[in-house]
Amino acid sequence: MEGKPIPLLTPHTMGRFHLSHRVSTCKVFGELPQSLHNLCLGISSCLEVYFCICNQPDETSVVLLDARVVHAPLTRSRCYNNLPGEHIVLYYSQRASKGGLLITESTGVSETAQGYPSTPGIWTKEQVEAWKPVVEAVHRKGGIFFCQIWHVGRASTYGIITDSQSCHPSRLDIHKYLPCQLILCIFYNSFNRSPEALTAISDKHYITDYQPSGQAPISCTDKQITPEVQEDGTVEVFSAPRRLREDEIPCIIDDFRLAARNCIEAGFDGVEIHCAFGYLIEQFMKDSVNDRTDKYGGSMENRCRFALEVIQATINEIGAERVGVRLSPYSNYLDCWDSDPDALGLYMIHAMNRLGVLYCSTVEPEVIKVDGKVQIPYKLLHFRKAFAGTFIVAGGYNREEGNKVVSEGYTDLVAYGKWFLANPDLLKRFELNAPLNKYDRSTFYTPDPVVGYTDYPFLDLSSV
Numbered sequence: 271m272e273g274k275p276i277p278l279l280t281p282h283t284m285g286r287f288h289l290s291h292r293v294s295t296c297k298v299f300g301e302l303p304q305s306l307h308n309l310c311l312g313i314s315s316c317l318e319v320y321f322c323i324c325n326q327p328d329e330t331s332v333v334l335l336d337a338r339v340v341h342a343p344l345t346r347s348r349c350y351n352n353l354p355g356e357h358i359v360l361y362y363s364q365r366a367s368k369g370g371l372l373i374t375e376s377t378g379v380s381e382t383a384q385g386y387p388s389t390p391g392i393w394t395k396e397q398v399e400a401w402k403p404v405v406e407a408v409h410r411k412g413g414i415f416f417c418q419i420w421h422v423g424r425a426s427t428y429g430i431i432t433d434s435q436s437c438h439p440s441r442l443d444i445h446k447y448l449p450c451q452l453i454l455c456i457f458y459n460s461f462n463r464s465p466e467a468l469t470a471i472s473d474k475h476y477i478t479d480y481q482p483s484g485q486a487p488i489s490c491t492d493k494q495i496t497p498e499v500q501e502d503g504t505v506e507v508f509s510a511p512r513r514l515r516e517d518e519i520p521c522i523i524d525d526f527r528l529a530a531r532n533c534i535e536a537g538f539d540g541v542e543i544h545c546a547f548g549y550l551i552e553q554f555m556k557d558s559v560n561d562r563t564d565k566y567g568g569s570m571e572n573r574c575r576f577a578l579e580v581i582q583a584t585i586n587e588i589g590a591e592r593v594g595v596r597l598s599p600y601s602n603y604l605d606c607w608d609s610d611p612d613a614l615g616l617y618m619i620h621a622m623n624r625l626g627v628l629y630c631s632t633v634e635p636e637v638i639k640v641d642g643k644v645q646i647p648y649k650l651l652h653f654r655k656a657f658a659g660t661f662i663v664a665g666g667y668n669r670e671e672g673n674k675v676v677s678e679g680y681t682d683l684v685a686y687g688k689w690f691l692a693n694p695d696l697l698k699r700f701e702l703n704a705p706l707n708k709y710d711r712s713t714f715y716t717p718d719p720v721v722g723y724t725d726y727p728f729l730d731l732s733s734v
């Protein structure tokens with residue numbers, strides 16, 4: 271590789287996107303009471319034509335990425351009360367570089383979108399304001415910054431006892447609890463609600479409740495995710511969801527539209543719509559979960575309708591040149607898989623082409639290790655060939671594999687998760703072919719604002 275350009279560090283032109291970080295004049299509606307919210311939605315529809323005109327990308331401008339190394343979306347559970355704080359500013363600015371693309375961690379579009387501890391939101395004005403310094407810090411370093419917007423759907427809980435203040439979501443070991451705690455839980459379940467809450471009911475026990483107004487989490491179905499026994503013997507439990515009525519679906523689509531508008535208000539260059547990993551949009555898309563008999567269930571066209579309506583509404587709001595989509599047709603997380611993932615992925619990609627989606631970020635099927643070495647399945651080429659925009663792959667890539675797939679035209683960009691998490695200067699290390707910091711799984715989701723988060727060391731350049 272000596273002397274030759276490193277494929278991962280070559281430039282790439284992405285779409286025809288306006289990169290002025292223009293501040294929108296639209297107000298943030300997310301936190302208003304429902305009646306006012308509806309009124310504002312009406313006004314906003316009237317203004318839609320105005321915004322469409324104002325936000326037309328400049329046809330001649332493009333996003334010129336300086337490298338093909340993307341910061342993958344990484345949930346870190348450190349946004350206390352759903353707000354990104356100063357340590358989040360530091361984390362992203364550590365990883366930002368001129369012309370480098372960063373995607374944020376999954377960011378909730380509404381109160382009902384939450385299901386995990388301390389994940390950020392972008393549905394209130396306070397959250398939009400909290401994101402602004404993060405975005406500014408990334409832009410100051412010349413980075414391009416997209417916000418991944420999500421709704422967890424049925425991957426959420428309300429009124430469930432847990433013995434952990436951190437980590438993933440509801441670990442329930444029924445034998446550990448006293449009957450009085452279970453009664454308290456039922457009582458709490460009936461009367462007391464808060465949107466992102468771990469309420470202590472003893473020194474060690476908490477009730478997790480991520481849903482507002484005493485409601486069950488929402489989904490396309492009322493089937494609960496099968497409780498899963500973890501390696502440590504605890505059981506991961508999500509609450510039974512409530513099946514959305516057809517007439518409620520436009521409101522959820524509108525939450526995505528508003529969240530996208532809020533992202534632009536916060537200064538982001540665009541949004542990535544999370545249609546992957548068993549969360550709400552994928553719950554609609556995949557036939558292991560979707561058991562509806564209305565126009566949102568049954569055929570592939572019907573199952574993809576919700577995803578495509580979300581994408582269309584987001585594009586109408588902020589322009590196709592600012593909208594990326596993440597898909598994981600092969601994944602089976604959270605009981606969510608499809609009997610024909612190839613057809614599902616291709617159906618979505620052809621529809622996304624028609625809508626002019628800027629990029630498609632796709633995840634390899636589960637990566638396995640053989641003799642301690644990661645084996646990448648390379649299953650995404652037919653998707654890459656079918657997609658008209660920028661194509662991003664993720665899942666198990668290192669420097670060598672990344673260079674290989676870029677130089678062979680298998681993808682335009684490679685998203686790095688765990689390696690970027692542990693190496694704030696990943697691009698520099700790739701440039702110098704320097705060793706990488708090892709990642710520490712035990713701190714992926716712990717709440718400490720520093721440890722395992724912003725304390726991964728930079729390369730000591732004097733020793734290289």
Ligand SMILES: Cc1cc2nc3c(=O)[nH]c(=O)nc-3n(C[C@H](O)[C@H](O)[C@H](O)COP(=O)(O)O)c2cc1C
Pocket residue numbers: 342343344345346374375376418544546547596633664665666667685686687688689714715
């Ligand atoms: C700690 C952690 C958090 C993650 N959070 C998200 C997320 O918020 N949204 C998402 O789409 N994927 C998420 N992923 C998946 C990554 O974006 C990526 O696809 C995956 O880690 C595979 O890439 P890697 O092998 O380079 O780590 C997460 C992965 C990890 C390890």
